[in-house]
Amino acid sequence: DNVCSGELKFHYTVHTSLDVVEEKISGVGKALADQRELYLGLLYPTEDYKVYGYVTNSKVKFVIVVDSSNTSLRDNEIRSMFRKLHNSFTDVMCNPFYNPGDPIQSKAFDSIVSTMMVQAC
Amino acid sequence: MESLTLSDVEQKYYSELFLSCDVDNTKKVASNGKVLDLFRAAQLSNEVVHQITELCGATRLGHFGRSQFYIALKLIALAQSGLPLRVESLNSVRDLPLPRFVMGKNEQEMRHAVMFADTENQGPYFPRPPGRVQAKKVSAHEMIQPCVPTVDPQPDTTSPVVSPHQSPPTSPHAWRKHKRQASGGNVDRQPSVPGVVWPHFREAQPGPVTGDGMWSAHSPPPVQESWVSFTDTPPSSTLPMHPPSAQPESTTVRTVPSAMTTNEIQRQISGYDDPWKITDEQRQYYINQFKTIQADLTGLIPGSAAKEFFTKSKLPILELSHIWELSDFDKDGALTLDEFCAAFHLVVARKNGYDLPEKLPESLMPKLIDLDDSAGVPEPAPEVGFSASPVEVTPNKSPSMPSLNQNWSELNQSNEDTAIVHPVPIRMTPSKIHMQEMELKRTGSDHTHPTSPLMAKPPELSDEAKLAATIKFPGTTVGDGYSSSDSFTSDQEPISSAVNRQRSHSGTSPEGLKVVAPPPPPPRPHASHSRSSSLDMNRNFAAVPAGPQQPGVVAFPPAVPPRPLPTQTSVPHGHRSVEGDGLPAHTSTSPHQMPEQPNFADFSQFQAFAVDQPADDGENASDSGQAERCAETTGTMKTAKNDVQSEERNATTVNSAKVSTPLAPPPKPVRRRLKSEDELRPDVEDLPQKSNVIATVLATQPSIPRSIGKDKKAIQASIRRNKETNTVLARLNSELQQQLKDLLEERISLEVQLEQLRPFSHL
Numbered sequence: 089d090n091v092c093s094g095e096l097k098f099h100y101t102v103h104t105s106l107d108v109v110e111e112k113i114s115g116v117g118k119a120l121a122d123q124r125e126l127y128l129g130l131l132y133p134t135e136d137y138k139v140y141g142y143v144t145n146s147k148v149k150f151v152i153v154v155d156s157s158n159t160s161l162r163d164n165e166i167r168s169m170f171r172k173l174h175n176s177f178t179d180v181m182c183n184p185f186y187n188p189g190d191p192i193q194s195k196a197f198d199s200i201v202s203t204m205m206v207q208a209c
Numbered sequence: 210m211e212s213l214t215l216s217d218v219e220q221k222y223y224s225e226l227f228l229s230c231d232v233d234n235t236k237k238v239a240s241n242g243k244v245l246d247l248f249r250a251a252q253l254s255n256e257v258v259h260q261i262t263e264l265c266g267a268t269r270l271g272h273f274g275r276s277q278f279y280i281a282l283k284l285i286a287l288a289q290s291g292l293p294l295r296v297e298s299l300n301s302v303r304d305l306p307l308p309r310f311v312m313g314k315n316e317q318e319m320r321h322a323v324m325f326a327d328t329e330n331q332g333p334y335f336p337r338p339p340g341r342v343q344a345k346k347v348s349a350h351e352m353i354q355p356c357v358p359t360v361d362p363q364p365d366t367t368s369p370v371v372s373p374h375q376s377p378p379t380s381p382h383a384w385r386k387h388k389r390q391a392s393g394g395n396v397d398r399q400p401s402v403p404g405v406v407w408p409h410f411r412e413a414q415p416g417p418v419t420g421d422g423m424w425s426a427h428s429p430p431p432v433q434e435s436w437v438s439f440t441d442t443p444p445s446s447t448l449p450m451h452p453p454s455a456q457p458e459s460t461t462v463r464t465v466p467s468a469m470t471t472n473e474i475q476r477q478i479s480g481y482d483d484p485w486k487i488t489d490e491q492r493q494y495y496i497n498q499f500k501t502i503q504a505d506l507t508g509l510i511p512g513s514a515a516k517e518f519f520t521k522s523k524l525p526i527l528e529l530s531h532i533w534e535l536s537d538f539d540k541d542g543a544l545t546l547d548e549f550c551a552a553f554h555l556v557v558a559r560k561n562g563y564d565l566p567e568k569l570p571e572s573l574m575p576k577l578i579d580l581d582d583s584a585g586v587p588e589p590a591p592e593v594g595f596s597a598s599p600v601e602v603t604p605n606k607s608p609s610m611p612s613l614n615q616n617w618s619e620l621n622q623s624n625e626d627t628a629i630v631h632p633v634p635i636r637m638t639p640s641k642i643h644m645q646e647m648e649l650k651r652t653g654s655d656h657t658h659p660t661s662p663l664m665a666k667p668p669e670l671s672d673e674a675k676l677a678a679t680i681k682f683p684g685t686t687v688g689d690g691y692s693s694s695d696s697f698t699s700d701q702e703p704i705s706s707a708v709n710r711q712r713s714h715s716g717t718s719p720e721g722l723k724v725v726a727p728p729p730p731p732p733r734p735h736a737s738h739s740r741s742s743s744l745d746m747n748r749n750f751a752a753v754p755a756g757p758q759q760p761g762v763v764a765f766p767p768a769v770p771p772r773p774l775p776t777q778t779s780v781p782h783g784h785r786s787v788e789g790d791g792l793p794a795h796t797s798t799s800p801h802q803m804p805e806q807p808n809f810a811d812f813s814q815f816q817a818f819a820v821d822q823p824a825d826d827g828e829n830a831s832d833s834g835q836a837e838r839c840a841e842t843t844g845t846m847k848t849a850k851n852d853v854q855s856e857e858r859n860a861t862t863v864n865s866a867k868v869s870t871p872l873a874p875p876p877k878p879v880r881r882r883l884k885s886e887d888e889l890r891p892d893v894e895d896l897p898q899k900s901n902v903i904a905t906v907l908a909t910q911p912s913i914p915r916s917i918g919k920d921k922k923a924i925q926a927s928i929r930r931n932k933e934t935n936t937v938l939a940r941l942n943s944e945l946q947q948q949l950k951d952l953l954e955e956r957i958s959l960e961v962q963l964e965q966l967r968p969f970s971h972l
Contacts (some may be wrong), residue, residue, distance in 0.1 A: 182542040184512030185519075185530040193527055195567070196534050 090093050102151045105131050105139045112141065126174075127167050142170040148177065154208065163207060169204055176200045215279060220309050223279045230278065250310040251285045261285060282308050284534070485570035487554050495550040509543035522556045528565065532556060535569045547575030 108131040128141035131157065142150040150173050154161055178195045179188055183194070192198075215223060230247055247257040265273075273281065285308035288294075487495070496506065502518060503510045510518075512533075519529050536552035537544060544552060551573035559565055599816035 146796050179534075179540050182512065182537065182540055183530050183533045184516035184542065185533055193530065194534055207472065 096147075098153055101139060103153050105141060105153075106149065108132055108139075109141045109143060111153070113147075117208050125147055127170055131165070140166050140170070142174070144174060144177070150174070150177075165208070169208065172204055174198060175189070214282070219283070219307060223282050226282060226310075226389050227275055227278045230273070233908065247310055248281070251289060251308055253285065257288050261288065305664065308384060374551075417617065450679045485554065485558070485566075486572045487550060492550055496546065498553065499546055499549050506546050509541075509545055510549055512542045512544075515544050515549070519552065519556055522560060524559055529556075530560060531565055536573070536575075538569065545575055551575060649751045817945065 109128060112128050112131075121193060126142055126144060128143060131139040131141045131151075133139070135156065137153050137156050140152045140154070144150070144153075150170055151175075152169060154166075177192075180192050180194045180197050181188065186194070187194070241878050245258070248261065249255075251259075252256075261284040262273075262277075264284055265277040286306060289308055290306060473662070498518075499506065499510065502514050515533070516529075521524075522529075524532075530556045532552055535555060536548045538548055538551075551569065552571060555565060805910065
């Protein structure tokens with residue numbers, strides 16, 4: 089139950105953060121090619137965790153939820169995490185057998201994400 | 210199937226036969242070819258042989274396991290005895306004579322095979338299957354080929370073989386079997402051979418893989434026993450089979466397997482080397498397949514075409530996706546010939562039941578076509594893919610475009626990169642001139658035209674590598690940061706390093722970066738430095754008892770409109786250089802100026818270097834060059850000032866690079882101001898006077914330590930303040946001018962009114 093509730097909680101967090109992401113990207117009028125705009129930064133903090141957002145050129149949104157107790161995570165690290173995510177995601181997209189919208193089942197992608205998460209801890 | 214009980218004699222005979230047929234020496238599976246040969250040697254009609262194979266379960270299984278083989282032999286004995294072929298009679302008929310085989314040539318082969326079997330028994334387990342795969346493939350290739358045309362297009366999951374008992378798709382069964390085997394322990398995978406796989410490629414492609422896939426590795430005796438006792442058969446019986454079904458057509462096939470025997474044996478031996486090695490035949494087949502999709506063997510197969518092609522193999526999309534990930538080495542969404550062969554080989558292996566590896570085996574790795582990438586790029590594996598063929602570099606750009614941006618952010622973080630990235634394109638022109646002049650000054654002239662080499666260099670990893678090598682340079686040049694000559698190099702280096710980082714992700718950005726990098730970035734900060742330095746100088750002058758002229762100089766900054774500021778900045782430079790020529794004393798004192806005014810510090814360094822023991826020869830050269838320039842006319846002085854300023858800019862850029870603060874926006878305006886300053890310089894008549902004043906002031910200042918690290922930040926802060934002051938003053942100037950115009954108009958109107966009134970006065 090704890091695991092399920094945890095997952096649900098994260099799902100809920102991510103969904104609510106999507107609203108913040110939309111709000112941030114809707115206000116951007118200039119070219120979205122600017123890297124700085126891809127990284128949305130801290131979307132909003134709660135007492136338990138912090139949510140960071142990132143949107144790609146193709147409007148694919150990445151959301152990272154980190155524990156608030158992890159104060160050692162700096163903004164640069166989050167940026168690099170998003171960058172790695174983006175690269176891995178690009179590699180997944182290059183696979184012609186992958187249909188955009190499907191859950192990603194790439195082992196390479198999973199391994200990169202897992203490594204990243206372990207590093208963040 | 211019921212268990213088969215054999216008499217000792219039968220057991221012995223059968224096992225010997227099995228070994229003889231077990232060319233692959235699996236001890237579990239007899240090669241179909243050999244078995245069929247054997248059956249035919251029994252001089253039974255093909256129909257009978259077919260029936261026997263069906264009864265023994267080989268049809269279902271797709272291969273002849275030991276138990277199937279034994280059953281088949283028993284049935285042959287039955288047939289030869291004239292008894293009806295019945296499964297029940299297997300055990301019921303006693304005293305059945307041993308099956309007779311006309312072994313002529315087969316016996317020799319048998320012996321041969323037995324010998325090999327013995328020698329190969331010791332071999333490693335795993336290599337076997339691939340060897341067998343290859344062997345089987347080839348033989349099956351021939352065998353299946355005739356089948357293909359005759360096969361009706363059946364549901365994807367069924368094999369084209371006419372057997373009615375086709376079971377569900379081979380792959381899932383293969384998986385199941387694998388799992389079972391894994392749980393079974395030592396058993397290496399026994400890939401089920403879905404020989405059917407190949408026929409599924411219904412585009413009339415010959416199926417190289419046969420149904421024979423009996424590549425089980427050596428199994429421990431217990432497993433063998435289980436084979437004999439049919440304990441394993443139920444699971445494997447669900448596997449679709451296929452080779453005997455080839456028999457109906459195989460009058461021609463008959464010769465093929467025997468012909469292939471020796472080849473198979475040889476291949477087995479070679480298979481030990483590398484389980485994933487592609488044989489020449491396989492490779493040729495793959496190449497032919499490649500040609501059907503892409504005629505140009507050096508070209509690429511786009512992802513969509515490859516997807517269609519491999520989808521025909523009826524592998525699940527997930528597995529195909531995994532195969533793609535493994536084989537698309539450079540992650541460009543397209544397959545080269547090597548990548549295609551690797552993917553095809555993986556598909557074949559997977560179809561034969563081999564699990565896909567986590568990483569691409571070395572033998573399947575595509576050859577990386579070295580672009581101009583330098584080997585010095587220490588990129589991690591995934592990024593190495595980008596160093597693949599030049600053809601793929603371009604495709605990389607598109608998928609890596611987002612990474613480009615990402616890299617830029619990285620660059621931003623590095624700080625020096627951002628300065629390089631953004632301003633680069635803009636700065637080129639103005640700095641070029643300066644850079645060129647600076648270069649001309651330098652005797653070393655190791656630096657070619659600042660822009661030309663950069664422009665000429667392709668955005669390859671080679672550039673990046675060079676850049677990477679130079680990344681560390683800024684650190685080392687801290688002490689020399691202000692030297693113009695060094696700044697040029699160091700500018701290139703930090704920029705190149707930034708480019709290098711980008712390169713890891715994309716190939717396009719470095720080009721733009723590199724080209725522009727060296728010249729533009731440095732000047733900007735220097736420009737700011739120059740301004741700030743000038744103001745600082747003034748302040749310093751006030752602080753330092755330089756002389757009577759100081760107050761005048763000090764007064765400049767506050768009251769002086771934008772113009773004088775540039776003049777001040779430019780003038781001191783020019784003068785410093787001038788003084789540097791003939792006044793070693795000044796040069797000796799110039800170092801003192803360093804901490805206060807970076808620009809001046811630069812020059813003083815140069816001068817000091819020229820006079821004292823120069824730390825850098827380049828600096829000396831620049832210093833001397835500057836001195837020489839100063840010795841020329843004022844026009845030359847102005848040029849020198851420009852050069853000096855550019856050098857200062859370089860120094861400041863280096864400083865800024867080291868400080869790693871994004872200076873993109875500031876440099877631009879600074880640059881323009883410098884330009885205007887340059888333009889204004891000739892117009893300023895006070896230059897000589899001011900320069901004299903400032904020069905003397907500078908000369909009297911205390912020596913400045915070479916390490917200017919701390920000063921940089923102060924300088925940059927002062928630069929920003931000066932810039933703000935500059936803008937304010939510029940606005941003030943424009944407003945005052947506007948007021949002047951208004952006043953002039955009012956004056957004119959008043960004069961007109963006066964004249965109108967005068968006539969009256971005259972009167």
